[in-house]
Amino acid sequence: MNNYSIIMLGPSGSGKTVFLSSLYKKLSTQSELGFFLQVDTGEKRKRLNNIYTQVAADEKWPAGTRYSEVSEWTFTCRVQNPSDLSIYDACCFTYLDYAGGRINEEMDEEDENSEFNDNKFKAADALLGLLDGQKLCALMGKEKIGTVWAVNDLRNMIDVMQPSPKPVHFVISKWDIVEQNYTLEQIRDRLLEIDEFKNLVKLRNQGGSPVRLIPVSAVGKGFAIAKPDGSMEKTGEFPKPFQVEVPLACILPDMIQVMMEELIRKRKSELETPIEVKPNIGFLDLIGQLFAGGLKIVQELLPRKYQFPGKTLETLIEWAETPAQQKIAFAARRTEELRREQAESLKKVADEETALAHAINCFVSIQNQLVYRFPASELKVI
Structure with missing residues (x-):
């Protein structure tokens, strides 16, 4: 565990x-x-x-x-x-x-x-x-x-x-x-x-x-x-x-953000020919451009205790990589949706892996509420 x-x-x-x-x-x-x-x-x-x-x-x-x-x-x-x-x-x-x-x-x-x-x-x-x-x-x-x-x-x-x-x-x-x-x-x-x-x-x-x-x-x-x-x-x-x-x-959401930033920086430095990133590209699409095999390869590159199942990892990445200002609107819009996802994942809990997947859904929902109630909680210096 x-x-x-x-x-x-x-x-x-x-x-x-x-x-x-x-x-x-x-x-x-x-x-x-x-x-x-x-x-x-x-x-x-x-x-x-x-x-x-x-x-x-x-x-x-x-x-x-x-x-x-x-x-x-x-x-x-x-x-x-x-x-x-x-x-x-x-x-x-x-x-x-x-x-x-x-x-x-x-x-x-x-x-x-x-x-x-x-x-x-x-x-x-x-x-x-x-x-x-x-x-x-x-x-x-x-x-x-x-x-x-x-x-x-x-x-x-x-x-x-x-x-x-x-x-x-x-x-x-x-x-x-x-x-x-x-x-x-x-x-x-x-x-x-x-x-x-x-x-x-x-x-x-x-x-x-x-x-x-x-x-x-x-x-x-x-x-x-x-x-x-x-x-x-x-x-x-x-x-x-x-x-x-x-x-x-x-x-866990914050550590996934740190790990992903580190992997991306390392991958960009390894590429002989820089990849041109299209404007407004989604983060998962960016991963697909940088890593042949996409999320599956990224999953294998992460430290063992962060090698979550694909859907669980995708949930964490989607939240962690949402820009701060977008998160505020995202949080207001997703509150009920996250509650439904949390309720559904609880019904599926039958072993350690599904328990962890549910716990992560809970963590994302709690962090979502933090951003909704206290938009100033994520510190940024321009």
Whole structure:
């Protein structure tokens, strides 16, 4: 079974631990999203449930990952067929949660290199950077704490991300607090005024590696309010996680985009006579021009864990290679169509391959909704 790894980066207090517990809370049972997650051990299941219980019921918030700790969480994505209730594994996602202190606290060079430049980091399929929603609000309000966050925490996170060519998902935590005063467009524009952030986005745009800005809330609207001293006070409402599944759903579509861009660049450099690409040619037609044998040959050239069946791969490519501005209109038009496709693929789930095909349909549908609700989420620098 394929396993996809995600490095979670964020300074102390950004909410990585709470995010993971919220992700598991929302996806521990199959819902309208069409799939569910199972954590790899009973101890980790209990730990995540205990963390979320503390979030929901205790006055204090859970403690963050300790400086010396690197937590690894493996979730199996599973699908339950509604006809006979049989359950099938689709794939796995492993999250490596690096302690926040490694982002914003000083350490010796040997320790830094051993933690951030190991094989697991290089082999990651995506990078997930947690942006503290409260710190973003402070940045928007030109408060000192926001400036310190931007020039220290954000800068250090970008330094760590820069060597990797993999997709980057910037996840805005505590969106329930942020949205009371700011839109995602306003947050995006402010972040792009920061040179390091803008340069990271621009270079990845040029290299065909997606960068996303994804608003999430581990607890949902109305669960907590920000106090003048910067702390969060719980209101007694029941938590309702918002969009915590979206970063996970974006991993495979974004990695396919990276892989396809790399294959195309390599193929163009190999050709002795450049192919003249006709205007407005479809991406699948372009593949047919560049590769004799078309999609079937491309499928064989991809790394093994991305060698999806033809129709599944075609679904991912069609979505991944749709230009950003077209995606907005595409998303509005395809919402119901994707729901129907998801419902049909669920009925066909009978083994690991059909479970994965269904899960990918779910991922595309979730990403489609992200683009529809938040057009500014796909970061582009012209």
